[in-house]
Amino acid sequence: MSTLRTRFAPSPTGSMHIGNARTAAFAWLLARHHGGQFILRIEDTDRTRYVEGSVEEIQDGLKWLGLDWDEGPFFQSQRLEIYRELAEQLVREGKAYRCWCSPERLAQMREEQKAAGLPTGYDRRCREGAPGHTPGEPHVIRFAMPLDGVTEFHDHVRGTLSFENALIDDFVMLKADGFPTYQFANVVDDHLMGITHVVRSDEWLSSTPKHVQLYAAFGWEPPQFVHPALILGPDRSKLSKRHGAVSFREFTQMGYLPDALLNFLALLGWSPGDNREVMTRQELIEAFDIPGIVNHPAIFDRQKLDWLNRQHIRMLPDGELARRVKPLLEEKGFGGLQDGYLESVVRVMKDRLTFLHDIVELACYFFTDEFEYEEKGGKWLQDPGAAQFLEGIADALKDCEWSDAAIEARVREAGEKLGREGGALIHPIRYACTGKTVGPSLFAALETLGRDRVVRRLRRAADLARVQ
């Protein structure tokens, strides 16, 4: 049995779309599940739409997601000779023909067909020869579709599909500029590169019969087809820019974990069959296979992605989470943090992060004394007894054993003497030490902050309270 080979074949025409990333993830997962190979091929056959930098963006994106490829990237623009020779071969065999029809004529023809309520398509004027033209003049090469019968093929997601040949266009294989079209180059390369499973989204379904005919014309065995449905925006149309963030790069920059995004992408149009959802990369590879791919389109749901990201953050060991969060903090000017300290911060904050960078906003008081006091908590300092109370707590803690249990005992004891308990005891202390009205368990937070910071902040807040 030969190894399974899949490929990801994007065109470098702009930012990599989140939908492309999903297709790439499916193809990669399928290859890895079966111990096969995953190939990267850049389909740069449209010179007019080429966007500088997009090849790099595609590769960076795949690397970020952890989708490593075994061969490539191959560039179709470097294989022009191959396509030309193969196209000429088909011309010689009478399975393709030269066409000199002008784009203007073609456009007009299409309009007339539409107006008459007919199916659109090339009228095959040059199919039986075009007197007065020579191969020296600019022309395209078209495939000569069978004029009757049907083309049938099996798709692993859709089942057996059949299309009437008469309705399929004599499509262009080679353009006037010598570049191949997708329809042609794609088939040639999939064959030459030994692709066994073509994984691509639904939008290609209706051109698959053309591909099947091309394989037949060359006498090549067609690959297995796998067409997952499209990803839709909330309005149910093909996900695009007007739905907000759709470029893959935006997601990598928003603070999603690669494993979380991979998990989410895999779940868009596939399921393991049981009710598992939160899955590691390894679990995905083990579970992913064709039968789990669903045949109806899915709407992209950010809330679910966010939830998945939370789950993946919580799965990270503290040390690893600390390591990932560190550069984000340094970026905000919170440098020079001890690993051990950062790890303890991360431990108390872990359950509260949707994104890694949330830590900056939610836990800044762990990294600097210069945090802001939320306006909302001002009342805790305005209270007449506040200054005296905070000083009292500071005194009680200045020689306290530093564990959260000991801190709690000492604070409660001191609170009792000062006539405070419950919220009136806890909230002012939190506000004094963190500037916030919400956060992790107070005693755990104090323990993590350390005695010096806590005592210092309590006294500072007491001073603040006195001027109120």
Add this chain to the structure above:
RNA sequence: GCCCCCAUAGUGCAGAGGCCUAGCACACCGCUCUUUCACGGCGGCAGCACGGGUUCGAAUCCCGUUGGGGGUACCA
């Protein structure tokens, strides 16, 4: 217009004729835990698009309708 695909709660999935009084998850709403906000736990809301068949029996099979999507380029 023509061709093709799709149809289970708001969203993502499970379901491959009886196990379905349709399950799970996100979101939402309660309750609970708790010093707060989260987390967690418990509970709730909400769905087989519609109409015909086939069958003893249909979410599951067939046909039609409706709705949605994709394609229809010398773009991919």
